[in-house]
Structures are given as C-alpha cells and as structure tokens.
Amino acid sequence: MTETIQFELNGKPMEMSLDSERTLLWVLRSDLGLTGTKYGCGASHCGACIILVNMKTVRSCMYPVWYIKGKKVITIEGLSKNGDLHPLQKAFIKHDALQCGFCTPGMIMNAYGLLHHNPQPTVREIIQGMDQNLCRCGSYNRIIDAIQTAAKEMKGGRQI
Amino acid sequence: MKKDKYLKIDSSDINTPFAMDRREFLKSLGGGIIIVFSIGELSVLGGGILTKVQESSDLNAYLRVKEDGRIDCYTGKIEMGQGVITSLAQVLADELEVSLDQVDMVMGDTELCPYDAGTWGSLTTRFFDPILRAAAAEARAVLIELAAEHLKISKKQLEASEGVIYDTKNRKNQVTYAQLTKGKKILKPLSEKPPVKTPSEFKIIGKPELKADALAKVTGEAKYAGDIRLPGMLYAKILRPPAHGARLISLDASALENIEGIEVVREKDFFAVLHKSPEIAGEAINKVKAEYEVPEPKANDETIFKHLLSVASESNLVEEGGNLKEGRELSDITVEEEYLDGYVAHAPIETHTATAKFEGDKITMWVSTQTPFGTRQAISETLNMPLQNVHIKQNFLGGGFGSKNYNQQAIEAARITKLSGKPVQLVWTRGEEFFYDMFRPAAVVKINSGITNSGKITLWDYGVYFAGARGSQLFYDIPHNRTMAYGSAEGAHPFGTGAWRAPANNTNTFARESQIDIMAWKAGVDPFEFRLNNMKDERMIRVLKAAAKKFGWPPVKLPGGKGYGIACGVDAGSYVAQIAEVEVDKETGQVQVKRVVCAQDMGQVVNPQGAILQIEGCITMGLGYALTEDVKFNWGEVKTRNFNTYEITRFSWTPKIDTVLIDAQDSPPQGGGEPPIICVGGVIANAIFDATRARLFQLPMTPERILAAIHKG
Numbered sequence: 063m064t065e066t067i068q069f070e071l072n073g074k075p076m077e078m079s080l081d082s083e084r085t086l087l088w089v090l091r092s093d094l095g096l097t098g099t100k101y102g103c104g105a106s107h108c109g110a111c112i113i114l115v116n117m118k119t120v121r122s123c124m125y126p127v128w129y130i131k132g133k134k135v136i137t138i139e140g141l142s143k144n145g146d147l148h149p150l151q152k153a154f155i156k157h158d159a160l161q162c163g164f165c166t167p168g169m170i171m172n173a174y175g176l177l178h179h180n181p182q183p184t185v186r187e188i189i190q191g192m193d194q195n196l197c198r199c200g201s202y203n204r205i206i207d208a209i210q211t212a213a214k215e216m217k218g219g220r221q222i
Numbered sequence: 223m224k225k226d227k228y229l230k231i232d233s234s235d236i237n238t239p240f241a242m243d244r245r246e247f248l249k250s251l252g253g254g255i256i257i258v259f260s261i262g263e264l265s266v267l268g269g270g271i272l273t274k275v276q277e278s279s280d281l282n283a284y285l286r287v288k289e290d291g292r293i294d295c296y297t298g299k300i301e302m303g304q305g306v307i308t309s310l311a312q313v314l315a316d317e318l319e320v321s322l323d324q325v326d327m328v329m330g331d332t333e334l335c336p337y338d339a340g341t342w343g344s345l346t347t348r349f350f351d352p353i354l355r356a357a358a359a360e361a362r363a364v365l366i367e368l369a370a371e372h373l374k375i376s377k378k379q380l381e382a383s384e385g386v387i388y389d390t391k392n393r394k395n396q397v398t399y400a401q402l403t404k405g406k407k408i409l410k411p412l413s414e415k416p417p418v419k420t421p422s423e424f425k426i427i428g429k430p431e432l433k434a435d436a437l438a439k440v441t442g443e444a445k446y447a448g449d450i451r452l453p454g455m456l457y458a459k460i461l462r463p464p465a466h467g468a469r470l471i472s473l474d475a476s477a478l479e480n481i482e483g484i485e486v487v488r489e490k491d492f493f494a495v496l497h498k499s500p501e502i503a504g505e506a507i508n509k510v511k512a513e514y515e516v517p518e519p520k521a522n523d524e525t526i527f528k529h530l531l532s533v534a535s536e537s538n539l540v541e542e543g544g545n546l547k548e549g550r551e552l553s554d555i556t557v558e559e560e561y562l563d564g565y566v567a568h569a570p571i572e573t574h575t576a577t578a579k580f581e582g583d584k585i586t587m588w589v590s591t592q593t594p595f596g597t598r599q600a601i602s603e604t605l606n607m608p609l610q611n612v613h614i615k616q617n618f619l620g621g622g623f624g625s626k627n628y629n630q631q632a633i634e635a636a637r638i639t640k641l642s643g644k645p646v647q648l649v650w651t652r653g654e655e656f657f658y659d660m661f662r663p664a665a666v667v668k669i670n671s672g673i674t675n676s677g678k679i680t681l682w683d684y685g686v687y688f689a690g691a692r693g694s695q696l697f698y699d700i701p702h703n704r705t706m707a708y709g710s711a712e713g714a715h716p717f718g719t720g721a722w723r724a725p726a727n728n729t730n731t732f733a734r735e736s737q738i739d740i741m742a743w744k745a746g747v748d749p750f751e752f753r754l755n756n757m758k759d760e761r762m763i764r765v766l767k768a769a770a771k772k773f774g775w776p777p778v779k780l781p782g783g784k785g786y787g788i789a790c791g792v793d794a795g796s797y798v799a800q801i802a803e804v805e806v807d808k809e810t811g812q813v814q815v816k817r818v819v820c821a822q823d824m825g826q827v828v829n830p831q832g833a834i835l836q837i838e839g840c841i842t843m844g845l846g847y848a849l850t851e852d853v854k855f856n857w858g859e860v861k862t863r864n865f866n867t868y869e870i871t872r873f874s875w876t877p878k879i880d881t882v883l884i885d886a887q888d889s890p891p892q893g894g895g896e897p898p899i900i901c902v903g904g905v906i907a908n909a910i911f912d913a914t915r916a917r918l919f920q921l922p923m924t925p926e927r928i929l930a931a932i933h934k935g
Contacts, residue, residue, distance in 0.1 A: 085501045092457070092500055097449035098442020100620070102571045103652040107865035110571055138442035151440040158432050158831060161839055162303030163439030164572045164620025170440060189873045196865060198571050198621045199303045200842025201835075202876040 069130045072140025082128035086120070087111045089127045090137060098138035098167045102196070109195030110168040112175075113137045119175035138167035141174065149215040150174055153208040161199030169195050173209045182213055285314060285357055287365070291385050291400030293318060293325045295354070298338020298595060299346050300330035301435060302570075302619035302626070303839075304895045305832035306346045308434040312828055313351050316426035317358035317418060319382035320399070327434070330594040331616040340593035342627055342721060344794035344893025347828060351891055355418045363416040368402045421826065421887040428887055430831035435618065447575040447590040447617050452645040455577070456485065457500035458638045459507040461493040462654060466717045466858030468514040477509040487641035494638050496646065504651070519857030521716070526664050527562050530688050533714045540691045540705040549681030549702025553672025555744050556681065561669070561733035562920040563689065563903075565853040566662040566722055566846075567862070569870055572620020573655040576635035579645035584611045585636060590619050592626040600629065601636045623843075624721035628660045653863040660720025661853055665689035667733035677745035679756045686730055688714065693727030693900060697792055698738070699758045716857040723840070724896035727793045728847060728903055732921055735789035735904030739911065749788050749908065750775050761797045761823050766790055768821035768882045769799040783808060784816070785913025789904035794893025796824040797884075800841070800901040802877070804909040808932055811925030813849060815877040815906060820898055823884035826891040830883055837881045837898040844902025845877075846870045852922050 065082040068075065071094070080089065090096045090113070099122060102110030106121040113122050114136040115129065141148045150170050153159070160166045169192070176183060176191040183191065188209050197205070286294040295314045301307040311325040328334050330341075338350075362382055369387035370377035373395060380387050388396035421428070438444035463470070470491045478484050478495065484506050485496040493510070497503040521529035550556065577588040585607065591597045594614040601612045619626060635648040650658070665688045672681030682703035686694050691707040722728075742752035750770055754763060766788075769775075777786045783806045790799040803817040818841050827833050850869040854861040862868045907918045916931035 084499060088499060088501045092451075092498070095451055096442075097445070097451070100446075100572070101448070101649060102573075103865050105652070105864050105866070108571060142441060147437075147440070154440045155432065155436040158436070158835055160303075160433070160436060160439055161305070161835060162570070162572070162619060162621040163435065163444055164446065164570070166439050167442045193873045196571060196870060196872065198569055198623070198843060198870060200839035200871065200876075202842060202871070202873045203838065203879060204835075206873070 065128070067128060067131045069132060070134040072136060078127075080127065082131075083126050085123065086113075086125040086127050086129060087122040090122060096137050096139050100164055100167060102165070102168070107194075107196070108165070108168070109172055110165050112168040112171040112195070114171060114175055117175065117178050119172050136171075136174075138171055141170065148174070149212040150177070150208070153211040153215070154205070157204045157208040157211065159201050159204035159208040161201055165195065165197045169197065169205055173205075173212070177209070177213055177216065181216065183209070185210070285318075285354070285361060287361060287399050287403045289400060289404050291324070291398055291403075293320055294328055295325055296328045296331075296335045297350065297354075298330060298332075298335045299341045299350060300592060300594065300619055300622075301327075302341065302592065302622035304341075304346075305433060305829065305835060306341075308431050309347060309828040309832055310350070310354060311434060312426045312429070312431060313354050314358050316424055317355045318362050320385040322426055322431065324385055329616055330591075330614070332594050332598045332612070332614040334616075337595050340596060340627055341622070342592055342624060344796075344896045347891045348795060348893055351828065356415050359416045359418045365399055365402055369397050372397050372402060424887075427828050428826070428830065431829050432831065439618075444618050446572055446620050447577055447588045448572070448647060448649045450577040450588045450617070450647070452577065452579055455579075455645040455647055456496035456498055456642070457503045458494050458496050458635065458646050458648045459503040460634060460638075460648070461507060461510055461512055462657065463514050464859060465514075465516045466657075466860070467517040468858065471513045471515055473513075474511040477511070478506055481506050481509075485642060485644070487638055489637065489641060492634075492637065494634075496638065496642055496644065500647075500649065517858060519859075522856045523564060523852065523854050526564075527666050530664060530714060531666060533710045534687050534708040535710045536708065538691065538707045540694055540707050541696065542704040543700075544702035546681065546683050546702055546704055549672060549683075549700075552674065552680040552702070554675040555741070556670065556672040557737060557740050557744065558670045559668075559737060559740065559919060561667040561729075561736060563665045563667075563729045563732065564921065565664045565719070565855070566851045567656055567659045567853055567868060568621075568623045568625030568722055569655070569659075569865075569868065570619075570621030570623060570625055573650040573652060574626065574629070574631035574658070575647070575649045576629075576632040577645070577647040578632075578635040578639040580639055580643070583607070584613065585639065586613045586615060587632060587636065588615050588617050589629060589632045589635075590617070590626055591629045591632060592619070592622045592624070593629065596627075597629045597632045600633055604633050605636055605640055623723045624725065625659055628718070628720055630658055652865070656853070656863045656868065657860050658718070660718040662722030662725070662728070662847075663688050663690075663715060663719035665726075665729045667729060669733060669737045671737055671741060673741050673745055675745075677742075677747045677752055677755055679741065684734075686726070686733070689729035690726030691730075692725055693730035693791060693793055694734075695792070697759045697762050698753075698756045700756070716855060717860065723843070724793050724900050727791065727896070727900040728844070729921075731789065731791040731900040732903035732907065735791070735901065736907050736917070736919070739787070739904075739908040740917065743911075748776060753788065753790065762790060762792070762799070764884060765797045765799040765821040765823050768884060769801050769819050772821065772880055772882050773801040773817075773819040775801060777803070783913055785909045785911065787905045787908030787910070787912055789901040789908060791897075791900045791904075793897040793900045794895075796822055796892040796894065796897035798822050798897045798901055800898075800905045802905040802909045804906060804913055806910055806913040806928065808914060811928035811932070813906065813910060813923065813925075813928065815845060815875065815909075817878045817880070818902075818905070819880045819882070820901075821882040821884065822898060823886055824892045824894050824897065825889040826887050827883055828891060833883060833894050834881050836894045838879050840896070840898035841879050841902055842871050842876050844899040845875055845906070847921060848903045848906045848923060849875075850922050850924065852924070
C-alpha cells in the first residue's frame with residue numbers, strides 16, 4: 063500500500079513514499095523527526111498532537127497521513143519565521159503560560175487555528191475553542207491571557 | 223511490583239531515604255574550578271530528615287566555573303514543570319555573583335550530576351538550595367582568593383559582581399572569573415563554610431523570574447524522553463495482561479508473520495514487538511492472541527472501602543495528647559463522621575517513556591523519570607550490569623506529580639534493547655499509563671470530635687486508613703487528641719499505589735477541614751472565626767487572616783446558588799489557607815468554582831513568580847481530585863483507560879485564582895510544589911455545604927453525589 067504523497071510542510075514542498083494509512087502524528091514524529099507535536103492520549107481527547115492542515119486544526123493522532131495529500135501542513139516547528147517568534151509564542155513566554163511544556167505545542171497550535179478564524183475572540187470564545195486541550199500542570203488561566211495578548215498584537219496587521 | 227506503600231508514602235515528607243552511593247564523578251571533568259560539597263553540610267539545618275544524611279559523607283552536588291566564565295550547575299534534580307531549572311539558577315547566580323543568564327543547568331544526568339534521591343516531596347528548595355548556596359559562596363570565596371593573588375591586592379579590598387572581581391578602590395583594576403579559572407583545576411572540599419548572603423544582600427533570590435525553559439518549550443525544541451531519535455531505533459510495544467495479577471496461559475503470535483519489518487523479543491511472559499514505525503508496532507501487538515487467568519475480584523471501586531477497612535491490620539500512633547475520655551466528657555456536642563477518597567491517577571500528559579541503546583557493554587537511556595539515580599540502580603540490577611555502565615541522560619519531563627518516581631517503563635525498555643540488540647524507544651500508551659499508574663490510594667478517614675457549647679474543640683480522635691499520615695498532624699489547639707494511621711501489609715490494593723502530589727495530605731486535609739466546618743456550623747460560629755478560636759499557631763493564623771483579607775471575608779451572601787468555604791493545612795513545611803466561592807446547580811449537581819484565594823507562608827521565596835505558578839497549578843489540578851477524578855475498576859481490571867472517562871480539569875472549570883505570598887524572607891525556604899493542592903477538596907466541600915446545606919463525605923464530589931447529598935437533606 064506504499065504510495066507517494068506530496069504536501070507542503072512548514073512552507074516547504076515535501077514528497078514521501080509510505081503506507082498512506084499510517085498515522086499522521088507518528089509519521090511527523092518518527093519519519094520526519096518533528097517531535098514538537100506530542101502524543102498524549104491517542105484518541106483525540108487531549109489536544110497535544112494538534113497541527114494545522116490548510117489552516118484547520120487537526121488532531122494528528124486520529125488522521126491517516128493520506129489526509130494531508132496536496133495540503134499545507136504547519137507544525138509547531140513552522141510557527142516562527144526567520145527566527146522571529148510568532149506573537150503566540152512570545153505571549154506564552156511573557157505570561158509564563160506553561161509549566162512542563164508538554165501540552166504547549168498543541169495549545170499554541172490550537173490557539174493559532176482559533177485566531178486565524180476568529181482574530182479577536184472574547185474570553186468565552188477562547189475557553190470554548192480551547193476546552194478540548196488538556197493541561198495537567200494547570201496553566202489554563204495564563205494561556206487565556208496569552209491568547210488575548212497575542213490577539214491584540216496580531217491586530218496590527220500580521221497575518222497568520 | 224511493591225504494593226501498599228502507605229507507610230513509606232506517609233513519611234515521605236519527613237523521613238527521606240537519602241541512601242547515598244559512591245561515585246567518582248570528578249574524574250571525568252576538565253578545567254575550571256570545581257567546588258565539591260558534601261551532603262554532610264546539611265547538618266546545619268537540623269531536624270529529623272537529616273539523621274541519615276549526617277551519617278553519609280558522600281558528595282552530593284557541585285557547580286563548575288567554566289573557562290569561558292559561564293557557570294554549569296550540576297544537580298541530580300529534574301525539571302518537570304515545577305520550575306527549579308529557574309529557581310536553582312537564581313540561587314546559584316545570586317550567591318556566586320554572576321548574572322542569571324550566565325548559568326547553565328545540567329540536570330538529572332547520572333554521569334555528570336551528583337547523586338540525588340529524587341525530585342519529589344517538595345524537597346528541592348528546602349534542602350538542595352542551602353547546599354547550592356553554600357557551594358556558590360565557597361566558589362566566590364575561592365575566586366576572590368585567586369583574584370587577590372592575581373591582582374596582588376588584599377582580598378578584603380576586592381568585590382565580585384556579574385562574574386568580575388574588582389578592586390573597590392580602583393574599579394579598572396579587575397579580573398574576570400574566566401581569566402582566573404582558565405586552565406586551572408581546584409578540588410576543594412567544603413570543610414569550613416564561608417557565610418552565605420543574608421536576605422538583605424540578595425540581588426536575584428526573591429525576584430520574580432519567568433521560566434528559563436520557556437523558549438525551548440514554545441518552539442517545540444525542548445526534548446523529552448520520547449523525542450530522542452537514534453539511528454536504527456525501533457519502537458516497542460509490550461503484550462499486556464487484561465488485569466493486574468493475571469497469569470499468561472497461552473500465547474499465539476503467528477499473526478505477526480505477515481507483518482513486514484516486525485521483530486519480536488520474548489523472555490518468559492515478557493513479550494514485545496518492535497518496528498521502525500510506532501503505530502505498526504502498536505497494531506502488531508494487538509494481533510497477538512493471548513489467554514490469561516484472571517484472579518477472582520475481591521472488590522471494585524464501590525466496595526473497596528469496606529474491603530480496605532476489613533484488611534487494615536497495622537496501626538501507627540502519629541501523635542496524642544491529653545486523654546480522649548476526658549475530652550469526651552468535656553464535649554457538649556460530638557461529631558462522628560467517616561470520609562472516603564477513591565483512587566486517583568497522576569495522568570501527566572507525557573506518558574511514561576524511555577529510549578535506550580547499547581554501545582558495547584554500556585547502556586545509555588533517556589527516561590521520563592523523577593529518580594534518575596534510582597532508575598540507574600534498577601537498570602543495573604535488572605540487567606545485572608555494573609552501575610557505572612548505566613547512564614541515564616538529561617531530558618525534560620512532561621509532568622510528574624509523583625508518577626515518575628516509579629519507572630517500570632525504563633526497566634522494560636532496557637530489557638528490550640538488551641534482548642533485541644537494537645536501540646529502542648518505549649512510549650506507554652495512555653491506556654498503559656492508566657493501567658500501570660501507581661495510584662493515590664483509596665482511603666478512609668474516621669473522626670470523632672467534640673466541642674463545647676462555646677465552640678472550643680475538646681476532643682479529636684482521628685484515624686486514617688491507607689492514605690498515610692502526612693498532613694494528619696494537628697495544628698489546631700485541641701487538649702485531648704489522638705491520631706492514628708492504619709494500613710496493612712501486601713495485597714490490600716488490587717494494583718500499585720504510590721505518591722501522588724502531596725501524598726496523603728489531600729485526603730487528610732479534606733477530612734479534617736470538613737470535620738472542622740461541621741463543628742463550626744454546629745457551634746453556630748463563622749468557620750473563619752471558629753478556626754482562629756481553636757488555634758495558637760501564629761503562622762497558620764497569619765495565612766488564614768491573609769486569605770480572609772484578600773477574599774473579603776465574611777462574604778456578602780446573596781440569594782442564589784453561591785457558597786463560600788475555607789480550608790487550611792500544612793504540607794512540606796508550608797502553611798496554606800484557601801477560600802473558595804462556588805456556584806452549585808441544585809438541579810444537576812454541577813459545581814462551578816468561581817474563585818479561589820490562596821495565602822501561603824513558604825518561608826523564603828526564591829522565585830515568587832514560580833511559586834505563584836505552583837499555587838495556580840495546584841489549585842487547577844486539585845479541582846480534578848475534588849470534583850471528578852476517580853479510577854473505576856473491578857479488582858485488578860482497571861476500567862479507566864483514557865481522558866474520556868477520567869475527567870481532569872479543563873479551561874472551562876478553572877476559577878479566578880488570587881494568591882498571597884506571606885513575606886517571610888528571613889525564615890528558611892519551604893516546599894512549594896505540593897502544599898497548595900492539599901486544601902482544594904476541603905475548601906470546595908465546605909463551599910458546597912454553604913451553598914446547598916449538603917455535606918459531601920466522599921471524594922470526588924461528582925454531580926451524582928452532590929444531588930444525593932442534597933436529596934438526603
């Protein structure tokens with residue numbers, strides 16, 4: 063069932079020959095070495111594995127790799143541009159919105175998708191949009207603050 | 223697997239097993255000044271924890287001034303989100319007179335770092351900071367001596383700042399640490415301690431600092447044990463039984479023959495598959511047909527409390543005072559209650575993980591462990607290898623909370639890499655994580671207490687079963703009291719139990735603070751006043767008053783579903799008081815915690831920002847054990863296997879959290895990673911009672927239990 067698939071990964075064209083039924087998360091983590099995307103539950107409950115596919119958030123532990131054929135994939139590694147941190151990454155640092163950091167890539171990627179579709183969310187909308195992402199260390203309130211700060215900064219015109 | 227660790231767990235706060243081993247780690251070092259300091263130096267701290275420590279003269283920790291002037295701080299502690307990667311660097315930088323960004327932390331590496339028993343018990347700041355400060359002060363003293371020789375000036379005329387030593391009469395006359403240390407190696411045991419700074423001299427300690435590891439974590443660059451990629455590495459999956467205690471009867475692995483690239487290892491009942499793609503290994507292991515004999519269930523999550531009480535056969539007196547009979551006679555009102563607490567999982571988002579490789583006769587491992595040195599010991603014993611041939615390397619942990627004191631996955635990965643001869647990574651699935659977690663034990667607390675009509679507590683007869691004694695000691699002023707801890711030998715629990723963030727104290731504080739609240743209501747006294755009326759401990763009084771002031775106690779009560787509760791406690795040397803506001807839907811039993819105020823006296827605070835993060839984290843995490851977290855099982859069959867049936871706190875549950883850190887910079891630092899979680903069950907239970915007049919005697923306080931309590935009236 064080996065198949066050649068093409069897609070864009072963090073802005074670069076990619077071509078891979080592999081069993082296209084394989085799980086997107088593990089292809090990213092093992093074959094491509096992009097270990098920023100995390101395994102947390104394997105059943106879409108926790109959000110640690112969230113990436114963006116054509117600017118939609120995707121829980122990569124539940125998707126086959128053929129899903130990204132011809133699409134644009136962004137992982138946490140692709141968020142900063144030319145060494146400049148994305149406003150969300152800066153805001154997470156500024157608000158100390160993490161502890162162990164294991165859920166952080168999924169949190170940031172989900173927030174990235176949220177802000178793409180709703181650039182100025184209310185606190186209620188942030189909570190709704192983020193509620194399926196789990197953080198055991200308890201950084202939720204700070205993450206909400208960080209997303210608000212990033213939204214404000216991005217209002218200045220920076221596209222995501 | 224060892225079970226029933228209750229006696230060990232409950233003492234983990236006060237009686238630390240600092241079993242030392244001897245290492246010759248200095249041999250491997252290059253240039254620069256090395257300051258060696260011994261755990262024996264801890265004797266200055268006093269207290270029971272040090273009994274074993276004083277007997278040991280083994281080296282405990284060191285730092286190194288590198289030739290480029292940067293400082294390596296080597297510690298056997300690990301970073302799992304609690305923030306010591308930042309606070310330890312602050313301590314070192316302040317005492318050594320360098321800037322914070324000059325310090326590089328090297329943590330938890332068994333070849334580079336000195337022995338450490340483990341990162342647990344909120345011990346790092348309490349017991350490692352003083353050692354590190356003493357060492358840094360010594361290093362500074364040595365550097366100034368060297369500078370005096372170099373500059374040919376009396377050392378009394380020299381001062382150090384930001385890694386430079388200069389002549390106080392002519393600042394241009396200076397020399398850097400880098401210039402002094404270049405090419406030199408000095409080994410200097412700490413026989414005499416130069417004085418460490420007094421709090422008024424601190425420049426970095428006590429100042430809020432953002433997390434030093436944040437940049438690596440927001441970019442995805444931070445490496446956890448499962449992020450290591452080795453050439454030729456295979457991913458392993460292990461055949462698992464359906465229940466704890468199950469015995470393998472037959473195994474048919476013939477279905478694996480058609481899977482390309484699959485490898486199999488087997489050693490008796492230990493059966494694992496390996497593949498270069500992790501999910502193919504996962505699919506393969508599911509194709510193995512295995513039959514097991516499962517032991518007859520003795521209890522499930524509903525009947526476990528009766529079972530535990532029936533097998534409790536050992537008792538320990540924790541403390542006693544006065545005479546219970548007299549206390550009973552003095553009591554106008556007595557309250558006898560029983561509190562229950564179910565099994566709770568640690569559920570860190572990173573599951574137990576280990577990566578392992580052999581090179582010759584030496585094994586190198588990256589392990590998600592809170593105890594790298596204990597893991598090294600276990601690997602050495604399992605594989606029958608000398609200790610020095612086992613190297614546990616540094617990585618971040620994706621949460622610990624006590625779960626990663628136990629490292630079955632490391633032993634498994636080591637066995638597989640040995641059997642297969644290949645580099646191996648083992649990442650437990652979430653299902654395995656729940657199955658093999660060393661749960662916080664289910665527990666029962668029985669309290670018989672009494673008060674006079676004027677609201678003075680006269681009697682306290684307290685028995686805790688299977689939780690452990692930590693947090694059961696009285697800080698209320700009760701003339702006639704007895705506190706007992708009960709448990710049993712092996713076999714009481716169907717699965718492993720262990721230390722869960724502030725072991726035993728969550729259970730004990732929930733029970734005690736509920737009982738105090740019941741007595742306050744019976745006496746008709748405000749629960750804040752009632753507590754003050756029954757204690758003399760100045761530190762506890764101070765945190766209670768600080769919390770009340772911040773919250774605005776007494777609250778203005780309006781009609782509706784809102785309620786307000788108080789709870790307080792002591793853990794890891796820190797004093798905590800919390801006040802919560804909750805809203806209860808009396809139709810559904812749903813609780814929304816609106817606000818929690820936490821005041822904490824943790825002595826000297828190294829990083830106030832980090833301390834506040836720990837308070838917020840504890841309260842947020844604590845909502846889970848208070849409201850939802852409950853492992854379901856039928857004896858050894860663990861039914862709770864993922865987050866859909868094990869609800870941990872979410873964004874939408876998280877209350878507004880306000881914190882007050884008591885200014886106590888002149889007193890020794892105390893624990894910070896665990897204390898604020900102990901009050902969460904009690905404070906919410908008491909607030910629910912205030913809102914509904916329904917008393918909850920069992921954790922978690924699920925909507926079903928709340929409705930049942932409301933209907934019971």
